[in-house]
Amino acid sequence: MKLSLTKVVNGCRLGKIKNLGKTRDHTMDIPGCLLYTKTGSAPHLTHHTLRNIHGVPAMVQLTLSSLAEHHEVLTEYKEGVGKFIGMPESLLYCSLHDPVSPCPAGYVTNKSASVWGVSGRVEMTVSKFMAIQQALQPDWFQCLSDGEVSCKEATSIKRARKSVDRSLLFLDSCLRLQEESEVLQKSVIIGVIEGGDVMEERLRSARETAKRPVGGFLLDGFQGNPTTLETRLRLLSSVTAELPEDKPRLISGISRPDEVLECIERGVDLFESFFPYQVTERGCALTFSFDYQPNPEETLLQQNGTQEEIKCVDDMKKIETTGCNQEITSFEINLKEKKYQEDFNPLVRGCSCYCCKNHTRAYIHHLLVTNELLAGVLLMMHNFEHYFGFFHSIREALKSDKLAQLKELIHRQAS
Amino acid sequence: MAGAATQVSVESAPRIMRLVAECSRSRARAGELRLPHGTVATPVFMPVGTQATMKGITTEQLDALGCRICLGNTYHLGLRPGPELIQKANGLHGFMNWPHNLLTDSGGFQMVSLVSLSEVTEEGVRFRSPYDGNETLLSPEKSVQIQNALGSDIIMQLDDVVSSTVTGPRVEEAMYRSIRWLDRCIAAHQRPDKQNLFAIIQGGLDADLRATCLEEMTKRDVPGFAIGGLSGGESKAQFWRMVALSTSRLPKDKPRYLMGVGYATDLVVCVALGCDMFDCVFPTRTARFGSALVPTGNLQLRKKVFEKDFGPIDPECTCPTCQNHSRAFLHALLHSDNTAALHHLTVHNIAYQLQLMSAVRTSIVEKRFPDFVRDFMGTMYGDPTLCPTWATDALASVGITLG
Numbered sequence: 003m004k005l006s007l008t009k010v011v012n013g014c015r016l017g018k019i020k021n022l023g024k025t026r027d028h029t030m031d032i033p034g035c036l037l038y039t040k041t042g043s044a045p046h047l048t049h050h051t052l053r054n055i056h057g058v059p060a061m062v063q064l065t066l067s068s069l070a071e072h073h074e075v076l077t078e079y080k081e082g083v084g085k086f087i088g089m090p091e092s093l094l095y096c097s098l099h100d101p102v103s104p105c106p107a108g109y110v111t112n113k114s115a116s117v118w119g120v121s122g123r124v125e126m127t128v129s130k131f132m133a134i135q136q137a138l139q140p141d142w143f144q145c146l147s148d149g150e151v152s153c154k155e156a157t158s159i160k161r162a163r164k165s166v167d168r169s170l171l172f173l174d175s176c177l178r179l180q181e182e183s184e185v186l187q188k189s190v191i192i193g194v195i196e197g198g199d200v201m202e203e204r205l206r207s208a209r210e211t212a213k214r215p216v217g218g219f220l221l222d223g224f225q226g227n228p229t230t231l232e233t234r235l236r237l238l239s240s241v242t243a244e245l246p247e248d249k250p251r252l253i254s255g256i257s258r259p260d261e262v263l264e265c266i267e268r269g270v271d272l273f274e275s276f277f278p279y280q281v282t283e284r285g286c287a288l289t290f291s292f293d294y295q296p297n298p299e300e301t302l303l304q305q306n307g308t309q310e311e312i313k314c315v316d317d318m319k320k321i322e323t324t325g326c327n328q329e330i331t332s333f334e335i336n337l338k339e340k341k342y343q344e345d346f347n348p349l350v351r352g353c354s355c356y357c358c359k360n361h362t363r364a365y366i367h368h369l370l371v372t373n374e375l376l377a378g379v380l381l382m383m384h385n386f387e388h389y390f391g392f393f394h395s396i397r398e399a400l401k402s403d404k405l406a407q408l409k410e411l412i413h414r415q416a417s
Numbered sequence: 418m419a420g421a422a423t424q425v426s427v428e429s430a431p432r433i434m435r436l437v438a439e440c441s442r443s444r445a446r447a448g449e450l451r452l453p454h455g456t457v458a459t460p461v462f463m464p465v466g467t468q469a470t471m472k473g474i475t476t477e478q479l480d481a482l483g484c485r486i487c488l489g490n491t492y493h494l495g496l497r498p499g500p501e502l503i504q505k506a507n508g509l510h511g512f513m514n515w516p517h518n519l520l521t522d523s524g525g526f527q528m529v530s531l532v533s534l535s536e537v538t539e540e541g542v543r544f545r546s547p548y549d550g551n552e553t554l555l556s557p558e559k560s561v562q563i564q565n566a567l568g569s570d571i572i573m574q575l576d577d578v579v580s581s582t583v584t585g586p587r588v589e590e591a592m593y594r595s596i597r598w599l600d601r602c603i604a605a606h607q608r609p610d611k612q613n614l615f616a617i618i619q620g621g622l623d624a625d626l627r628a629t630c631l632e633e634m635t636k637r638d639v640p641g642f643a644i645g646g647l648s649g650g651e652s653k654a655q656f657w658r659m660v661a662l663s664t665s666r667l668p669k670d671k672p673r674y675l676m677g678v679g680y681a682t683d684l685v686v687c688v689a690l691g692c693d694m695f696d697c698v699f700p701t702r703t704a705r706f707g708s709a710l711v712p713t714g715n716l717q718l719r720k721k722v723f724e725k726d727f728g729p730i731d732p733e734c735t736c737p738t739c740q741n742h743s744r745a746f747l748h749a750l751l752h753s754d755n756t757a758a759l760h761h762l763t764v765h766n767i768a769y770q771l772q773l774m775s776a777v778r779t780s781i782v783e784k785r786f787p788d789f790v791r792d793f794m795g796t797m798y799g800d801p802t803l804c805p806t807w808a809t810d811a812l813a814s815v816g817i818t819l820g
Contacts (some may be wrong), residue, residue, distance in 0.1 A: 039757050040753060040755040041749060041750055041753035042749075042750070043757045043758075044751055045755055045756070045757065046473070046755070046756050046757055046760070047757055047760075048737065048738070048760050048761055048764065049737055049741045049742075050477075050481070050737050050764075051475060051478070051760075054475075054477070064742075068753060072749050075724055075725055075745060075749065078725050079725075079727060079745070086743070086745070086746055087746060087748065088741040088742050120752055120753055120754070121752075145495075187731035193538040248442055282768070290549060319705055343498070344502060344505065346505070348507060356475070356477070359472055360475075360476070360477070360514050361514055362506070364498075364502070364512075365506075365512060365514075368468075368497065368498045369470060371497060371498075372468045372493075372497055374468055374470045374472070375472050375759065375760070376471075376472065376474070376475070378473075378756060379473055379474075379475065379756075380475070
């Protein structure tokens with residue numbers, strides 16, 4: 003695979019990754035995102051409804067936490083997880099954890115790390131981990147690593163150091179095992195940058211990992227709440243400066259539009275798309291604008307809409323939904339609100355997604371109030387399409403040197 | 418009225434049903450329903466989308482499966498979101514964006530299913546809402562009014578429904594009241610040119626009461642008849658006899674809608690007995706419990722036996738689930754919290770029902786329905802002679818012998 007940069011503007015990298023996949027003929031744009039899945043399927047979506055979405059990324063994110071327990075089945079299946087889940091043509095990236103579900107701390111040892119699936123904890127030594135990857139046969143996979151340091155609030159230097167040491171140890175062992183495996187020759191190992199919030203350790207992790215023959219880098223442990231990100235963003239710039247330019251940089255746990263832009267400015271290429279899923283689970287629809295070149299009439303209409311919506315979001319309600327104790331952001335509207343009961347507009351005017359072309363806010367409101375499954379399906383379709391559209395606009399803005407406008411637009415809506 | 422079946426109904430109301438073929442042995446018919454939102458081939462199975470949605474599948478998916486008519490429910494929609502809102506949304510078709518036909522039930526069945534929340538008088542049914550405790554009176558007039566607002570292509574009369582396990586004078590009372598309520602519905606119906614009001618034959622499991630109801634209701638000029646009050650807890654032996662009695666007395670040139678049926682065997686038998694239209698929550702409900710319908714019965718895909726079964730649910734099925742996914746994958750997905758698993762099965766089960774009806778219809782048109790029935794029973798029960806007694810008896814009564 004080959005990463006070619008078209009341009010670098012204020013730290014943002016615009017380019018393409020070519021010759022991807024087992025047949026070496028797939029291409030991915032950067033900056034970009036990966037399709038978020040749960041147990042190998044986009045949430046709520048079947049083959050048909052996923053196909054309705056425009057702009058689905060070329061690469062799908064699978065999580066080892068949802069697949070590790072199916073190790074035996076996949077081994078017997080022999081043909082790889084892509085075919086098993088019904089996505090034989092997609093590029094596949096296998097991360098360790100599900101970015102939406104936090105993992106309990108205290109389970110990484112010098113010899114193993116654990117993931118949490120439906121049936122509970124799956125402990126993996128390096129050899130078990132690689133055996134599972136042999137059964138999965140993904141195109142890229144995150145190396146076994148010690149990312150627990152980000153689960154806690156304060157990082158001790160000792161713990162940060164340990165996360166780096168262990169991750170490097172795991173990496174070297176995995177690389178050795180990969181050499182011995184014919185099946186895994188076509189898969190690419192993504193090295194994991196750890197080190198918590200300790201600059202020294204972060205730099206060490208970056209430099210050391212970069213020495214190994216990995217295909218790309220995962221920047222782990224930068225996720226958290228918005229306040230911690232600010233401090234971590236400073237670390238991030240220093241870290242990416244140590245990494246080679248010709249290998250992709252992924253980041254885990256960062257998916258909000260404003261945070262995505264901050265990270266792109268600090269040299270990150272690829273993101274997870276779990277934010278639209280979280281929005282869906284709380285019965286909300288993404289409505290933020292990424293149209294940095296609107297016509298004056300549209301601007302006025304948007305502004306009026308945005309102002310109204312910001313007012314409502316002022317008292318940020320905490321919505322308890324499955325696994326998403328997140329607050330509603332100002333990038334979205336809450337369709338459960340009574341005011342949408344008779345609103346026959348689409349979720350977002352001008353949106354070309356299946357939901358906006360076929361249904362109204364009033365209908366989605368009804369589905370949510372009556373607890374109908376279709377609500378999740380339609381909202382997921384809209385939210386994914388809206389989000390993928392946002393990434394497209396980032397690339398367009400970079401192409402035409404308009405990123406500042408886009409950034410300003412997003413920040414205006416981030417309240 | 419005993420003996421010969423009524424050939425043509427009274428009055429000169431337009432006939433919405435055109436017969437295309439009839440089985441020369443049994444009472445099975447193949448036809449076409451001409452409805453405001455398009456033609457529907459019969460016999461037809463109508464999936465149930467109670468609250469303006471076919472559970473987790475989109476109207477596009479439902480259309481792609483070949484569905485041309487499905488159900489909505491007046492009781493539920495009358496409460497949420499309410500008829501006024503739906504009218505503003507261009508009717509139920511506009512609200513849920515379904516381009517084909519809709520049939521709405523009157524709310525009568527909820528009298529039985531929600532019996533603890535309801536009280537029946539001559540006026541109508543008084544319901545206590547489970548959502549906010551408010552009381553609503555569903556009268557024949559109100560039911561028709563709501564259904565007029567919904568704009569469905571076929572609307573059902575409000576009937577006085579008693580559980581099929583109830584005996585005694587209540588059954589007779591309900592039967593006569595249903596006739597009176599039919600007349601009130603006909604009088605209240607504001608849109609007979611756009612919406613087809615069907616009568617519902619009641620009378621429980623009493624042949625005399627059923628016969629009386631049939632005699633009276635067939636005097637009314639309605640575009641179609643439903644056979645109601647069955648498919649509850651009654652024995653199958655009683656069930657089929659009431660169906661057969663009903664079809665023998667219903668006009669041939671109007672559709673016969675058997676409400677609440679159902680299982681594949683029941684569908685095949687009741688087609689033989691002369692029914693044209695069916696509805697049931699079973700296929701879509703059972704899908705959400707992880708059960709996939711197949712010609713040999715059903716597969717409980719959550720079970721460990723399917724963990725490493727890498728074939729599709731049914732190799733003969735053309736639905737997207739069977740085209741793209743294996744039993745093993747569905748098994749794994751069913752054990753996750755991704756709702757997609759349920760949708761895959763909903764798609765398949767609807768496809769199964771529709772493909773079954775389509776195969777039944779083709780066999781009638783090609784004059785080989787009795788052979789089809791024998792093959793079907795053979796596949797389902799291992800041997801046609803292993804078919805349940807009630808089904809064997811029912812089929813024999815219309816000239817089809819098994820084995």
